[in-house]
Amino acid sequence: MKASRAVSHVLLAAVALTFLYPLVFAVATALKPPGETFGSPAALVGSEVRWRNFADVFSYVPFERYIGNGVLVAGAGTLVVLAASALSAYAFAALRWRGRDGIFLVFLATMMVPQEVLVVPMFLLMQAFGWVDSYQALIFPWAFTAFGAFLLRQFFKSVPGELREAARLDGAGELRVFLRVMLPLARPALGVLAVFTFIGYWNSFLWPLIMINDVNARGTVPLGLQLFFGQNGNQWHLVMAASVISILPTLLLLIALQKHLVKGIATAGLAGR
Amino acid sequence: MKRPVKPRTTEQWSALGFVTPSVLGLGLFTLFPVGMAVVMSFFRWPMLGTREFVGLDNFRYLLGEDPDFLTALRNTFVFTGLYVPLNILLALGLAFWIHRSRWANLWRVLFFVPAITPMVANAVIWKLLFQALGGEPNVLADGRTALLAVVAMSVWQGFGYNMIVFSAAVNEMSPSVLEAASLDGATGLRRLVSVQLPLISPALFFAATMTMINALQVFTQPYILTAGGPGNATETLVMNVYQAGFESRDLGLAAAGAWLLFAIILGVTAVQFVGQKRWVHYES
Secondary structure (H helix, E strand, O other), X not given: OHHHHHHHHHHHHHHHHHHHHHHHHHHHHHOOOOOOOOOOOOOOOOOOOOOHHHHHHHHHOOHHHHHHHHHHHHHHHHHHHHHHHHHHHHHHHHOOOOOHHHXXXXXXXXXXOOHHXXXXXXXXXXXXXXXXXXXXXXXXXXXOOHHHHHHHHHHHHOOOHHHHHHHHHOOOOHHHHHHHHHHHHOHHHHHHHHHHHHHHHHHOXXXXXXXXXXXXXXXXXXXXXXXXXXXXXXXXXXXXXXXXXXXXXHHHHHHHHHHHHHHHHHHHHHOOO | OOOOOOHHHHHHHHHHHHHHHHHHHHHHHHHHHHHHHHHHHOEEOEOOOOXXXXXXXXXXXXXXXXXXXXXXXXXXXXXXXXXXXXXXHHHHHHHHHXXXXXXXXXXXXXXXXXXXXXXXXXXXXXXXXXXXXXXXXXXXXXXXXXXXXXXXXXXXXXXXXXXXXXXXXXXXXXXXXXXXXXXXXXXXXXXXHHHHHHHOHHHHHHHXXXXXXXXXXXXXXXXXXXXXXXXXXXXXXXXXXXXXXXXXXXXXXXXXXXXXXXHHHHHHHHHHHHHHOOOOOOOX
């Protein structure tokens, strides 16, 4: 039994290593000197370990700008998503009002609509707003998701009604109950929603591709990476360095989230994404 | 209960205050565009220039004369037909495999990595990988293998997500049911097929449905790996919509294509929901 468990672990480690090979390959290539990408077969390490490649990426294109834009867009987007979702989730979970169930049903129905149905008319909307090629266009159109409201509503519903009732009896208005009682309790759910929303914005590609013309001014990381790849496609050491740079923030978030990952996906996933 | 005067009215008003941002946002950025998309699909609607009502012409063109749309449709179906089962099988197999491992959480996080990293970066890395693999022409440039290469890269990227969904379900399998099954002598494959899989069938159904919906909307992987080529061997429906709208600048045609895709997604999802009665077991 013990032996078979050891064998199973060794096999599993082998599978995991094979699985991670593309990423290892990317890091290895990012550290090779130019021209050695396809050089000696199967050699992961080149004739020198060249950290300079990472610095070189920034001298070819304003990658720091893409990163800054990405942080700005994803950060602002996440704040709007959290605020709008939490507010409406509270109304759906804790308040009694006319029209609640009907509106909630409409919210759920909007989750069915795929992005590509929306992008074409959204483009016209952005033109009408004068938002083409702007940060707002990257932030707002996707910041009002029924998904967030749905996720947080489930959470708020699990909070005992007596807690809210007690606060109300103490004379607290709804906004106070929401801010002082409900939000602090919802911190874990808000955290999971925040991380997934941030990563969604950070990785988003189709919409920025449509909306952003001046990539060097307002492009996010995937757009910048794609542009860099298009212009320097044969300089694989630099392309891989740029890829590794764009991956790093998401990897850090994953490590920060890893304890809550399974629970987060089990709740968030079953809510529909 | 001591409450301020007219509690219901105040509750009604504060509720309206709480939902207004979301209602306005969803109305403006989802409901209104959906309505617009319906209207646009019946128009010749160039990005610049005059628009003109054309009835069903856009749909007729896509389904009849457009040389690319039907190919994109076929490619999308082939992609989905390969990607979904491979993804589910791998995710399921590994979820059961790591179930008893002391390092289960480590394995889950490892296999989840490409699911969280930018898709563009994943695809760029695989492009190099396929080139390093060699071959003349290489797999991405060969019309017979290009779509398979896109599937391979996508499965690698995506199955970690479902693995976590399954992993959570496997952890929650009722111990009493499993014990009863083992007392009845169910072991190995028998136990898997007639006890364990039914126990996690709600998660299987959820994952299969969501994965299929996502697969039908595949865009970034072929866009980066092959740009739809060689020829149009890896062109997908969303790429077709993107090209119609933002390269050919024919927004009406793009809207019509997007509606056809939405209809397909709804149809496939409906079939899954009807079919689930035969194999999904919910604990009452």
